[in-house]
Amino acid sequence: MDEDKELLEKMKLRILRSFKWKEDVVNPLAIELEITNEDMEKILMNKLDMSSLEALHATFESARPHCLSEKLHADLRLCWLCDVMDLLSIEEADEIKIKLVKEIIGGKDYKEALTLGKKQILTLLQE
Structure with missing residues (x-):
């Protein structure tokens, strides 16, 4: 894995593992889909870019x-x-x-x- 990709992955994980993301998004969706939190994190990391991740929590809360x-x-x-x-x-x-x-x-x-x-x-x- 090249350095840029590795850094991007670390940054995305830092967002996803923050308390509010974990509590409000990752845990509930993982439970609903009957998968592990880690699998849900992988899905979100693969499907969302950094700007989407940064903006999504507010959108999630407003929904x-x-x-x-x-x-x-x-x-x-x-x-x-x-x-x-x-x-x-x-x-x-x-x-x-x-x-x-x-x-x-x-x-x-x-x-x-x-x-x-x-x-x-x-x-x-x-x-």
Whole structure:
């Protein structure tokens, strides 16, 4: 391996092994894909250049609320209740999801937030 390539690899690893990258990106994706952290690091090193690596953490963080909202949409069965059966309005569903996303990002356990969301949906459906 030539010196430049070796140096680039070291720089990329330094970014990927920083605390926030490891905690926010590498560990969760490795768990989700059922691979080791080292394998996830290799994938990211091979697929991303230095400028992408340097900018990606901020992008990853800014996408977190959207990802949580999509997950809640599926887990609360809003695909059926809102999108298919039209039992809840889009506005009602969005209001519930936005509130829950803020609580989860604030530290509330996802399962606890999901339970709360189900109760809110049931209340709206029984009105």
